[in-house]
Amino acid sequence: MGAPKQRWTPEEEAALKAGVRKHGVGKWRTILKDPEFSGVLSMRSNVDLKDKWRNINVTAYGWGSRGKARAALKKSRQISRHDGALVSVGTTVEDTDTEIIDAKPLTMSSEPHQTTGQKRSLFRLDTLILEAVTNLKEPAGSDKAAIAMYIEDRYWPPTDFKQLLSAKLKALTSSGRLIKVKRKYSTPSSSAFSEEKSSKLLLLEGRQRESRVDIKPLLKSQVDAELARTQSMTAQEAAALAAKAVAEAEAAIAEAEEAAREAEAAEADAEAAQAFAEAAMLTLRNKNATKLMIQV
DNA sequence: ATAGGGTTAATT
DNA sequence: AATTAACCCTAT
Structure with missing residues (x-):
């Protein structure tokens, strides 16, 4: 069955923010490949990163x-x-x-x-x-x-x-x-x-x-x-x-x-x-x- | 590969 | 029932 929806943990969110800080907005693949974040974000795809970033900014x-x-x-x-x-x-x-x-x-x-x-x-x-x-x-x-x-x-x-x-x-x-x-x-x-x-x-x-x-x-x-x-x-x-x-x-x-x-x-x-x-x-x-x- | 629109699952 | 957040689809 479909995946039950993985909610983002604060750690993942922090990693995403850090990744954006280092590599810039839109470099989702790059962020994902960065060994510093690849561990925490291993369960996420580049599209996931993009979507999450969008959500973060909308709520912010x-x-x-x-x-x-x-x-x-x-x-x-x-x-x-x-x-x-x-x-x-x-x-x-x-x-x-x-x-x-x-x-x-x-x-x-x-x-x-x-x-x-x-x-x-x-x-x-x-x-x-x-x-x-x-x-x-x-x-x-x-x-x-x-x-x-x-x-x-x-x-x-x-x-x-x-x-x-x-x-x-x-x-x-x-x-x-x-x-x-x-x-x-x-x-x-x-x-x-x-x-x-x-x-x-x-x-x-x-x-x-x-x-x-x-x-x-x-x-x-x-x-x-x-x-x-x-x-x-x-x-x-x-x-x-x-x-x-x-x-x-x-x-x-x-x-x-x-x-x-x-x-x-x-x-x-x-x-x-x-x-x-x-x-x-x-x-x-x-x-x-x-x-x-x-x-x- | 990314951005943006759209959908569905989850929260309140 | 309404809002939010994760997920999906499509055009560029």
Whole structure:
């Protein structure tokens, strides 16, 4: 009879990720032949690897049942949104491993005022944010990047709505409509207790429960997923993403400083460390995208 | 050999 | 019943 379905073990999954890291996405046969992974993956075929990789990335992005449709939408949006400001990067190909990208693309593009469009999206932004947080269903809450991605996927975003998003998140948090725990936002009802709205209390509670062992693997997997995606991108897409990553990293660093300033000593340490970790990973992601761009 | 669409088994 | 994950099929 047919094979009863072999579920992937964490070891196999780890081997696959490592293999992709070493050989790149799509080199399934190569990964399989590599003696370092051939042992663990001996029960798997190259097609299995491909399929599993697809599943990993789908889940890592919090896609629901309609991943395909959203992927299609996303792609068309990304293609249609190339500003051209980023593409002028490929000039220096040699020893430039750090600041190839002069990132200010997200600030103000030549758009004068589109009152109708911006106003409408602004009006819905509160709702969209809440919708994003609830639909993403991330147990530990969703960070700003995830929320932004969710919104970008479904609705056309204003040229730079990241700033607006930050402001709105802040407002929603202080008004109690969102709970912020370690730079991740979740809806109050999911937090079991709804009456206490002292954000500092929540902060401490969350810290104790998650104990930072929980949060790091999550972030790492997210970054891994995005790294993998950059490897399957075109140079233009990678450039756009890289620029975005730089902007995000800058924002993260700025927020870290802000947090450090206004929090007490112990909390400041934790907050700053977390923010710094995110910033560092964003930077790493940026470097990889840049590297890819050079190769291609 | 790989990517992508599609199907079926398993989880919730 | 709905969602997810492993598996299968086909075109490139």
